[in-house]
Amino acid sequence: MSDLSALHDTILTWYAAQARDLPWRRSPEAWPWPEVDRPWAVLVSEVMLQQTPVVRVEPVWHEWMRRWPTPAALAAAAPGDAVREWGRLGYPRRALRLHAAATAIAQEHGGVIPANLEDLQALPGIGTYTAAAVGAFAFGIRSAVVDVNVRRVEARLVTGAEHPAPSLSAAETRLAEELLPAGDREAATWNVAVMELGALVCKAKTPQCERCPVLDACAWVLAGRPAHDGPRKRVQKWAGTxxxxxxxxxxxxxxxxxxxxxxxxxxxxxxxxxxxxxxxxxxxxxxxxxxxxxxxxxxx
DNA sequence: AACTCGTGGAC
DNA sequence: TGTCCAAGAGT
Missing domain, CATH: 1.10.10 (Arc Repressor Mutant, subunit A)
Structure with missing residues (x-):
């Protein structure tokens, strides 16, 4: 397990057996909705998933794909329709930015989602994470996708800390890049596999270590699961704000x-x-x- | 760089 | 109306 390729095999095998069957993860070969533009479907899912749990996203995503199967379809709608169909996902400016992104894709990219990270990140509402995620999951671009799940798995498995720092560091991105498998396809699956491990097993509050495929390699567990010492991300107030x-x-x-x-x-x-x-x-x-x-x- | 931007479920 | 958390982005 000290070997990097053994780590790849273990987590990729775990993912193949344990991954949730989420609609936006269907491969191009298995894409069940010919009228729905798959890169667009991936992009919408990633924006909806920003700070929002999967269970709340899934029904809204299905309705969005039914109404707006392409960027051009959303661009032709009123921005208020996007906000209304967003429902209670939270952070409704994301719906507005999705509408703006659809408009930019329709007007500046001929209705085709750009297949490179730079053009993706130039779209409204698409930052470092989402550009990397769309690049990897929609187009197979070999790029480190670093979300809070990946950061937490890295912190525990490699660094030996219970939680990642409040904000993403360059060192974390570099580590994620170093851990990436060599092949494009393996790298894309690796990204989603580590995210899934963080979401299902290596959870923030109650890690399910007994279900972890890399427990014997975990630096945090080997160190005796030391309590977190550094600063945590502060929880935002809600009532009255x-x-x-x-x-x-x-x-x-x-x-x-x-x-x-x-x-x-x-x-x-x-x-x-x-x-x-x-x-x-x-x-x-x-x-x-x-x-x-x-x-x-x-x-x- | 710190702060703001919703929402609801699990404890 | 307690605390923590969830595939971040924009300023």
């Missing part, structure tokens, strides 16, 4: 079929100053469109 108020305002607008008078928004939060500030920020973000006579709606 602008994020809560924005969520309540947008909830009203999502559930309405047309324009909503201000009086319908006033009832969601007692603090008028905070309410007004949040409504203004939603308008500034492009998530809400103000109309005449104090009426509001999702953007047309």
């Amino acid at each position: 602008d994020r809560q108020v924005r969520g309540k305002l947008l909830h009203v607008l999502r559930d309405a079929s047309g324009p909503v008078p201000r009086s319908k928004l006033d009832v969601v939060w007692p603090d008028a100053a905070q309410r007004d500030r949040c409504l203004a920020s939603l308008i500034e973000d492009g998530l809400v469109e103000p109309l005449a006579r104090e009426r509001f709606r999702l953007p047309a």
Whole structure:
């Protein structure tokens, strides 16, 4: 197990047996929806999965693929439709950015998702992680996909720490690149396999070490599972924050079929100053469109 | 670089 | 309305 290729074999074998059957993971050969553009399906799934659990993403993803099977289809819709169909996935600016990305793909890339990391990352809402993920999973590009799961597996298995640092370091990316198998196809599968190991076994709060295929190689376990000493990512407050108020305002607008008078928004939060500030920020973000006579709606 | 941007489930 | 967490991005 000290050998890198043995580590590859062990985790890839575990993945082949234990991986969840998620729709956006279907291979091009096994893609069941001929009308749905597969790279687009992968891209949408990755944006939806940003900070959001799989179980909540899956039904929304299916509905998005039914309504908007290609970037051009979403680009032809109103941005407000994307926000409404986003439902309660959270961080609704992601829906707006997905719509903007679809527009950019339609107008600047001929409706074809660019198959290189630089052009992918230039799209709205696509950062380092998502560009690498789409590159690897949609196009087989050999690139390290470093999400929080990968970082946690690296921290425990290699570094011997219980948790990764609050933010991604260059050293972590370099380590992920060093661990990548040589072949393009193996590298792509390796990326998703390590992510899956972090999601199903090497969990943040309650690691399932008894189910871990690389337990005997884990630096953290071999060190006696020492408690975390460094700084952790701080947990954000929720109650009473602008994020809560924005969520309540947008909830009203999502559930309405047309324009909503201000009086319908006033009832969601007692603090008028905070309410007004949040409504203004939603308008500034492009998530809400103000109309005449104090009426509001999702953007047309 | 620290901060903001939703939401709901598991403890 | 407790704490922690979930395939981050943008500023």
